[in-house]
Structure formats: C-alpha cells, structure tokens
Amino acid sequence: MEITTHKIICTEKTFNISEVIRQKRLMAYFQPIMSVTGRKILGLEGLIRGIIPGSTQIIPPKLLFDAAAKVGLTTPLDRACRDAVLTAFRDYHQTNRDLLLFLNLDTAIIDEVGGSNYLWEQVNSSGISPKNIVIEINESKAMDAQGLTQFVTTYKNKGFLIALDDVGAGFSNMDRIAGLKPDIVKIDRSIIADIDRIYHKQEVFKSLVNLTNKIGALIVAEGVETRTEAIQVLKLGGQVIQGFYFAKPSDDFVLKAELIAKTALVVDNYKALLLQELEDYNQKCLAYTQTVNGMIKALAVVDHPNEFDNQLLQCLILTEAVDCAYVLDESGIQCSDTIGAKNMGACEKLVFHSAKMGVDHSIKNFYYNLIKRKQDTYISEPYVSMATGNLCITYSRVFRLAAKKYILCVDFLETQQPLPVSP
Structure with a gap:
C-alpha cells in the first residue's frame, strides 16, 4: 500500500471504520525498545495508525479503536492491525533475526474469542518465528481471569513471549502478575514521569524491579522522555527502555546507529553520576x-x-x-x-x-x-x-x-x- 508522505492528522470521527478495515487502510508504526546496558535495539513495538479511505489523513489509534468498539468491530480491527504490523516487520526480521516484535493484543477480545488460534495462524503465515514475538497484554482489561491464564499458558507453550503492559497504571493486579509469570513487565509512563525527581516513584519502581526479578521477568521502562529519567531507571535496576528519548513511533523507522550512541551516552552519564x-x-x-x-x-x-x-x-x-x-x-x-x-x-x-x-x-x-x-x-x-x-x-x-x-x-x-x- 503506497501512501504519500504528506499526512494530516484526523481529529474528528469523519470516517467509515468498516471501510478502513475492509480496504486495509492501516499503517504500521514502530518504536524501538533499547537494551541500554547491552547497547543494542532489543525489539520494536508495533503500533498502528488508520488512514481515511480516499485520502492521506491519519486516524489516531484512539479514534480508530473507539470507532470500532462503537459498532462491534474491535476483533476484526485488532486482527487487521496485527496483519499490518507483521507484514511491515518482515524486513526488520530479515535484517536482524534476533530482533523482537512487541505485538499488542486487545486483551478484552480474549473474553470474546476464547481459545481461538487466529493469532497463532497469523504469525505462522507471516514467516516470523514465535520466539521473535512478544504478545503485549493489559491484564486489567480481561474480565475472564481463567481465560487469560489459559491464553498465556497456551501461547507460552507455542514459544511466544508474554509481556504485561501498563503495569503500575490504574488497577494493575499484582497477584495476577505473579500468577501469569510473564516474560516481560512494562512499567507505565505514570511511574516513569519525573522519576529522577520524585522519591516515591523511585521506591515503587524498585519494588516492581524486585517483583519481576523474583518471577524471572525482564522489566521495560515505558515512556522515558529525558536523559535524566533514563539514567534514574538504570540506577534503580532497569536496563531496557522505551520512549521518546530514544525515538518516537514512526512508519519509516530505520535501525539507526545514533540510537546505539544514545545508549552509550546514558551509560557514560550513569557512570559519571555513580562516581559523583x-x-x-x-x-x-x-x-x-x-x-x-x-x-x-x-x-x-x-x-x-x-x-x-x-x-x-x-x-x-x-x-x-x-x-x-x-x-x-x-x-x-x-x-x-x-x-x-x-x-x-x-x-x-x-x-x-x-x-x-x-x-x-x-x-x-x-x-x-x-x-x-x-x-x-x-x-x-x-x-x-x-x-x-x-x-x-x-x-x-x-x-x-x-x-x-x-x-x-x-x-x-x-x-x-x-x-x-x-x-
């Protein structure tokens, strides 16, 4: 699908969501997830933007998914989004076979479709190994706790990695986190914002690091926007960072050398801070x-x-x-x-x-x-x-x-x- 580079952000619900899905007017965006101490790009989170049929206007994700929810098309949209992200990720996968794709799943649809193998079939037909796929779920949106646990167990057994998203925001259930035993825990921006200045946020982050260490999971700090936030995350035991400080989501993402240079800068600053x-x-x-x-x-x-x-x-x-x-x-x-x-x-x-x-x-x-x-x-x-x-x-x-x-x-x-x- 060819889209001109001139894009206007749609701010009103002036589009037909059924046509967006039917015509696959969806564009994959990617944001890097950086292993700071490893000085490498660990993976990319696949995000999505809609495009109004017959135009170049971008539909922000909230408008897109709100429109789908209103007419009962959440599951078809969710599946179409994953198709677009998997297709766009293939080139990156060919370049780096170790690169992980963080693939968002609307956890609420687990209540609707139960044990459907649709995601497994999507990944199978994409040619990307399940070991390269991190399924991101927000456990707080799933009403069926047993169904969520069964889903996680099934897909972990197939070789997928499981990440819990937005941990620390809203009503994240710590007991459920321990019970699901995810491979990755992503700490929400609400905890990360100004973590270099706010003492109680530092203590919450340290507690979450301690919890993830005990269940054998990797912690990812989401929404890191400044170098001081990145350094504080490193200081508190976080080693993997995602956020605007490294790169904003983009549809023409390139595995740029300057991203690695930024990790080196953070590590060097952290070393200087430790000495001081x-x-x-x-x-x-x-x-x-x-x-x-x-x-x-x-x-x-x-x-x-x-x-x-x-x-x-x-x-x-x-x-x-x-x-x-x-x-x-x-x-x-x-x-x-x-x-x-x-x-x-x-x-x-x-x-x-x-x-x-x-x-x-x-x-x-x-x-x-x-x-x-x-x-x-x-x-x-x-x-x-x-x-x-x-x-x-x-x-x-x-x-x-x-x-x-x-x-x-x-x-x-x-x-x-x-x-x-x-x-």
Missing part, C-alpha cells in the same frame, strides 16, 4: 562520622548512663543535620530517651511517636549488624523515621562506658536531592 554520588556519599559519611565522634566523646565521660539525655541534648543543639539521637545497651534496650534538638514534636501525625527509654530495638538492623555481625559502625538506607516522620538515615556506633558496651544511634536528616545531570 560515591564522592558525595564519602564526604557525607565523613561529616556524619565527625558528628558521631563528637557525641561519643561527650557520652564517654559521664559518670552514669542516666546522664546520656543531657549530653545528647547539648550535642544536638550544635547541629542542624541530626533529626534525633538515642542510646541502646548491649542487649538492644533503649537506655536514654529519644532526644531531638529541633525536630521532635514537629510532626503532628499521631502515627509517629518517638521511642521511649526501655524500648527493645534488638531486631533492628542498626543493632543486629553491630552486635551479631560484630561491626563497629552501621549506616542504614534512607527511611521514614517513626519518631518524627522525616526521611532520615541511622548511623549507629558502639562505644564503651565503665567497661560496658553501648550503642549510639543518630538519625541524620536525608534530603534525597538528586544530583544534576548536565544536558
């Missing part, structure tokens, strides 16, 4: 150590542990970086109050309460790693303090008083400010 973060972390730890050393020096000269509170208070008056501090005995029991120079009582949420003297901390990492693993110092990952509700890290250090062993725990405020990435 390591240097900053070392400087921060040095400052932490100096503060803790000063506090231990003050604690080690008291006559009795009941003087710990006053000494901690005097120390914390002199620093802005500390959220709060307290002392444990060798068995992990808190033997001072939780002392905060400026932040204690600032949190008005009732869920946050500072630990009192006598509380048992023996199951906490900052105790266990020091006493059971016989470490001298422990620095935690950032977490929300149950004392104040602030994001902090705990620096714990063993010290002695009158031949007895104690543990000083200092919660330092953690700003989680990302390092800037040069454009």
